[in-house]
Amino acid sequence: MNKVWIVIAAYNEASVISRVVEDVRLVFENVVVVDDGSSDETYSELKKTGAWCIAHPINLGQGAALQTGIEFAIKNDAEYIVTFDADGQHSIQDVVGMLNLIKTGDIDVVLGSRFLGNAVGITKFRRVFLKCAAFFTGVVSGVWLTDAHNGLRVFTVNAARQIKIRQNRMSHASEIIDIIGACRLVVKEYPVTITYTEYSIAKGQKLSNSFSILLEQLSSKFIR
Template identity: 50%
Template sequence: MNETFDNVALIIPAYNEGAAIAGTIDGIPAEFRNIIIIDDGSRDDTRERVAATRAKLVKHPINLGQGAALQTGIDFALLDPRIEYFVTYDADGQHRIEDVRSMLTHIKQTGVDIVLGSRFLGEAINMPTMKRVILKAAVWFSNITSGVKLTDTHNGLRVFSRATAQALKLELPDFSHASEIIERIGEKGMRYAEVPVTIIYTDYSRSKGQSMINAVNIGFDALLRKVIK
């Protein structure tokens, strides 16, 4: 008999993901019943594709950014008192549900507040060399500025408890939310762990990811926030 995950919500932000979103949802086994897609003002057929699946659809009328979409999804999931574990999951097919299972097992067994996926402890299939270099530099920078020691700082695959979901309160609307989450971990003294995961880079996912220049800008933004606090 398959294990059920009625107390788990998968939160998936989506912006112009019509080409991939149905396949991503279909790849999630039926025992994960709480799939929340946040359509972040898409201009393609993302909404129509999601509407034809079993996932719940929450819509932003305009594009607000991935951080804002994640916070909307977290707020929506918090409305259901049965949800104890929150999973952030990418829409473009890079993540594997097997890794979600292992991360859920880890958070339940250890009682940490948040589990972060690490492709550098696991595997990054077809990752471009320059992206690897930039991400490694981002890890070094984040570890110095945040005080939270990680091997992978911009991985969208995370699992956290209900209390953590209530405490995150993301304010940065764009990809900077990844750094903001790490800052929250440090500020609030959250217990955290990393688990090896596999990230699969396809031509499609590479075309949808943040640019290298944007990744550098996020680093500068994080440093600036530290300076002005």
């Protein structure tokens, strides 16, 4: 799997990032982590892991960090690029399954879906909100998914070259789906397990901010 690159965006993840990266590197050698201007010891912890480390001097947002990592992977001859969260919610075994799927045929992108799989510890309100978000994203992008805001994604390198993230912060997730639709990329969903912990919930996107992101997505699509 030496042509697979795992891209992780990290911001103030010092307490968990070493374990997450070390677990990934048990299976995948090529891991690049973009420290997005962390104010804690994230970068120091990363240097212990053997992963490639890139540091943004200031916090630009997760979208910008992922774009930096994707560009690095492309320059290093990646055939497949995986985006993977830094907070420990994702399963590396799901990545293996998603890669097996994307290699079976004419598929450009595989997106993880917690609603086809399992969302351990998710609240009822978050579940309802994410399903509504998937509906609105479908209306805007024309790409109908069960889970539009899952950070676990696999791209072929040709698809990744078309993903130019301009929404630096959390609205990048919706932007990626917009690009998939606009470029007519072939996308499949794959059932994954997302494990919610107190830490990941505290670190995650606040639902109030998510409403603002959806409104921003709608306005950017229909108001010029």
